[in-house]
Amino acid sequence: xxxxxxxxxxxxxxxxxxxxxxxxxxxxxxxxxxxxxxxxxxxxxxxxxxxxxxxxxxxxxxxxxxxxxxxxxxxxxxxxxxxxxxxxxxxxxxxxxxxxxxxxxxxxxxxxxxxxxxxxxxxxxxxxxxxxxxxxxxxxxxxxxxxxxxxxxxxxxxxxxxxxx
Amino acid sequence: xxxxxxxxxxxxxxxxxxxxxxxxxxxxxxxxxxxxxxxxxxxxxxxxxxxxxxxxxxxxxxxxxxxxxxxxxxxxxxxxxxxxxxxxxxxxxxxxxxxxxxxxxxxxxxxxxxxxxxxxxxxxxxxxxxxxxxxxxxxxxxxxxxxxxxxxxxxxxxxxxxxxx
Amino acid sequence: xxxxxxxxxxxxxxxxxxxxxxxxxxxxxxxxxxxxxxxxxxxxxxxxxxxxxxxxxxxxxxxxxxxxxxxxxxxxxxxxxxxxxxxxxxxxxxxxxxxxxxxxxxxxxxxxxxxxxxxxxxxxxxxxxxxxxxxxxxxxxxxxxxxxxxxxxxxxxxxxxxxxx
Numbered sequence: 001x002x003x004x005x006x007x008x009x010x011x012x013x014x015x016x017x018x019x020x021x022x023x024x025x026x027x028x029x030x031x032x033x034x035x036x037x038x039x040x041x042x043x044x045x046x047x048x049x050x051x052x053x054x055x056x057x058x059x060x061x062x063x064x065x066x067x068x069x070x071x072x073x074x075x076x077x078x079x080x081x082x083x084x085x086x087x088x089x090x091x092x093x094x095x096x097x098x099x100x101x102x103x104x105x106x107x108x109x110x111x112x113x114x115x116x117x118x119x120x121x122x123x124x125x126x127x128x129x130x131x132x133x134x135x136x137x138x139x140x141x142x143x144x145x146x147x148x149x150x151x152x153x154x155x156x157x158x159x160x161x162x163x164x165x
Numbered sequence: 166x167x168x169x170x171x172x173x174x175x176x177x178x179x180x181x182x183x184x185x186x187x188x189x190x191x192x193x194x195x196x197x198x199x200x201x202x203x204x205x206x207x208x209x210x211x212x213x214x215x216x217x218x219x220x221x222x223x224x225x226x227x228x229x230x231x232x233x234x235x236x237x238x239x240x241x242x243x244x245x246x247x248x249x250x251x252x253x254x255x256x257x258x259x260x261x262x263x264x265x266x267x268x269x270x271x272x273x274x275x276x277x278x279x280x281x282x283x284x285x286x287x288x289x290x291x292x293x294x295x296x297x298x299x300x301x302x303x304x305x306x307x308x309x310x311x312x313x314x315x316x317x318x319x320x321x322x323x324x325x326x327x328x329x330x
Numbered sequence: 331x332x333x334x335x336x337x338x339x340x341x342x343x344x345x346x347x348x349x350x351x352x353x354x355x356x357x358x359x360x361x362x363x364x365x366x367x368x369x370x371x372x373x374x375x376x377x378x379x380x381x382x383x384x385x386x387x388x389x390x391x392x393x394x395x396x397x398x399x400x401x402x403x404x405x406x407x408x409x410x411x412x413x414x415x416x417x418x419x420x421x422x423x424x425x426x427x428x429x430x431x432x433x434x435x436x437x438x439x440x441x442x443x444x445x446x447x448x449x450x451x452x453x454x455x456x457x458x459x460x461x462x463x464x465x466x467x468x469x470x471x472x473x474x475x476x477x478x479x480x481x482x483x484x485x486x487x488x489x490x491x492x493x494x495x
Contacts, residue, residue, distance in 0.1 A: 009174035009339035012356045026177045026194045027209075029356045029373040029391075038263055043194040043211050044227075044357075046373050046391045056263050058256045061194075061211045061229055062247070062374075064391055064409045064449075074257035079229045080247045080287075082392070082410045082450045084467055090446055091388045092404035098368055098386050116255055119229075120247045120287030120305070122410075122450035122468035137249055138287035138305030138319055140450070140468030140484075154305075154319045154468055154484045174339035191342045191359045192374075203428055208359040208376050209392075221428050223421045226359075226376045226394055227412070239422035244394045245412045245452075281420055284394075284412045285452030285470070302414055303452035303470030303484055319470075319484045 001034065016047075019055060033065075036073065050106075060119070068106035068125070075111050078119030078137065083109055085125045112147070121156075166199065181212075184220060198230075201238065215271075225284070233271035233290070240276050243284030243302065248274055250290045277312070286321075331364065346377075349385060363395075366403065380436075390449070398436035398455070405441050408449030408467065413439055415455045442477070451486075 006013040010026045019037035024030075028041055032049025035041065039053055042061035047053070051065045054073035059065065061079045068085040071077070085106045092098055107125035111117065115129045118137030129135060133145045136152025136159070145151050150159045171178040175191045184202035189195075193206055197214025200206065204218055207226035212218070216230045219238035224230065226244045233250040236242070250271045257263055272290035276282065280294045283302035294300060298310045301317025301324070310316050315324045336343040340356045349367035354360075358371055362379025365371065369383055372391035377383070381395045384403035389395065391409045398415040401407070415436045422428055437455035441447065445459050448467035459465060463475045466482025466489070475481050480489045 010177065012340065027192055027357055027374075044192075044209050044374050044392070056257050056261070058254075058264075062209070062227060062245075062392060062410075066409075074255075074261060076254045076256040078247075078249070078254060079231075080227075080245065080392075080410065082408075082467075084408070084449050088446070088464070089388075089406045089408060089448075090404075090444070091406040092386050092444065096386070096404060099388075114255070114257065116253070118254075119249050124467055134253070137247075137289055175342065192357055209357075209374050221422050221426070223419075223429075227374070227392060227410075239420075239426060241419045241421040243412075243414070243419065244396075245392075245410065279420070279422065281418070283419075284414050299418070302412075302454055 015049075025061070042079070054113070068108040069111070070108065071111045072113040072115075074114045076116040077111075078117055078121065080120050081117050081123070082121075083123050083125070085109070087125060115145075118152075180214075190226070207244070219278070233273040234276070235273065236276045237278040237280075239279045241281040242276075243282055243286065245285050246282050247287050248290075249288065250274070252290060280310075283317075345379075355391070372409070384443070398438040399441070400438065401441045402443040402445075404444045406446040407441075408447055408451065410450050411447050412452050413455070414453065415439070417455060445475075448482075 001017045012029045014031040016030050017034040021038045023040045025043045030047040033047045033051040035053045036055035039057040041059045044062045047065045048067045050067045051069045053071040057075045059077045063081045066083050066085045069083045110128045112131040114132040117135045120138040123141045129145045130147035134150040139156040140154040142155040166182045177194045179196040182199040186203045188205045190208045195212040198212045198216040200218045201220035204222040206224045209227045212230045213232045215232045216234045218236040222240045224242045228246045231248045231250045234248045275293045277296040279297040282300045285303040288306045294310045295312035299315040304321040305319040307320040331347045342359045344361040346360050347364040351368045353370045355373045360377040363377045363381040365383045366385035369387040371389045374392045377395045378397045380397045381399045383401040387405045389407045393411045396413045396415045399413045440458045442461040444462040447465045450468040453471045459475045460477035464480040469486040470484040472485040
């Protein structure tokens with residue numbers, strides 16, 4: 001892997017470790033993260049430090065990937081998908097002082113190989129999205145998604161499949 | 166119509182066909198699309214190739230309009246609205262090779278004249294949103310919306326109107 | 331407070347009144363608004379004129395704060411949160427002419443001190459989110475949230491708390 005920095009009008013990349021053929025589109029903010037071979041990162045995407053994205057993935061426009069998220073290889077992440085790493089975020093402590101990194105513990109999220117996360121989804125922290133699982137567009141994922149499962153809705157639940165007559 | 170290109174810090178416009186008085190705000194990424202007279206395009210918007218937007222429309226900030234979407238005249242599209250053109254998106258094929266455009270068939274979406282799509286909505290592919298229809302904020306539209314109908318929710322359903330006593 | 335303007339590739343700040351130690355990240359579009367001491371504004375955020383944000387707040391990436399929104403001190407606003415100020419937005423009048431500011435009346439929204447708005451939420455207009463209230467991630471808030479309450483879902487409802495045995 002190679003460590004890159006780019007400070008251009010369209011891209012703010014600071015200390016990003018990339019594999020081969022990683023492609024960034026316009027207006028990207030990424031820092032301290034790792035992105036594997038052949039992965040594409042769309043416009044208006046932010047990827048925070050200590051996020052790790054595998055090879056052959058697609059991270060579509062307007063998506064936010066926070067610290068603590070690990071995305072394995074061959075994962076599709078739709079447009080406007082948001083991850084979370086804090087279960088009870090607050091701006092300030094009870095005494096009114098501003099929260100700092102010291103007041104805060106990252107809760108991780110794992111997206112396993114080949115999964116597909118639909119556009120407009122929100123992924124709560126502390127969950128695992130299983131191998132080849134599908135998260136339908138517009139879902140709010142609040143718990144683990146088993147390998148190969150398809151979930152959708154708010155909160156996301158397994159899609160019911162009516163038996164064919 | 167006029168074909169424009171702009172490669173400035175705030176706008177990446179490549180091969181965009183525009184009518185008269187089209188206005189782009191800051192941080193816009195658009196390419197190979199068509200936008201009619203007097204339409205306004207907000208900040209942090211991406212519009213992909215082969216998308217067509219009519220006259221007198223408003224495309225609000227943070228919205229994503231993908232290939233295959235046709236928006237007729239006088240349509241309001243709220244902030245942070247996402248369209249989709251692929252029913253089962255995957256990053257890679259079963260053999261692990263990266264998907265290319267050849268592996269993929271666009272499913273179109275039509276938004277008819279005068280419709281209003283609320284902020285934060287996700288519009289699945291293959292649907293038609295009817296004339297003067299209203300999609301409530303935060304909806305996930307999974308099927309056609311009839312002309313003049315109002316829908317909301319995830320999945321979006323017609324708003325129930327209790328009869329007045 | 332100090333009135334600032336910044337016209338750089340990463341920031342379009344026009345007539346923004348700021349307190350001390352306000353921090354803007356990359357790719358921010360803000361105009362005619364007010365932001366209090368120590369508040370942080372993330373990437374890909376837009377804040378419109380006449381919005382007011384208090385002290386010690388966090389406005390996370392991809393969030394849209396529109397005219398008519400008042401955010402008190404110590405409020406956490408997650409990523410990809412959208413506010414609204416128009417109940418029935420339309421692009422054009424019935425006669426087909428484009429809507430202008432004169433055709434439109436702002437409906438305000440108030441977020442009270444210490445509240446926390448989860449990532450991916452949509453907040454309809456005309457509501458008050460109470461002191462220290464929590465809006466769960468991915469919610470669509472359609473009515474007032476009482477002080478100290480926790481709501482979630484689409485539409486957002488109070489979280490049921492099962493009594494412990």
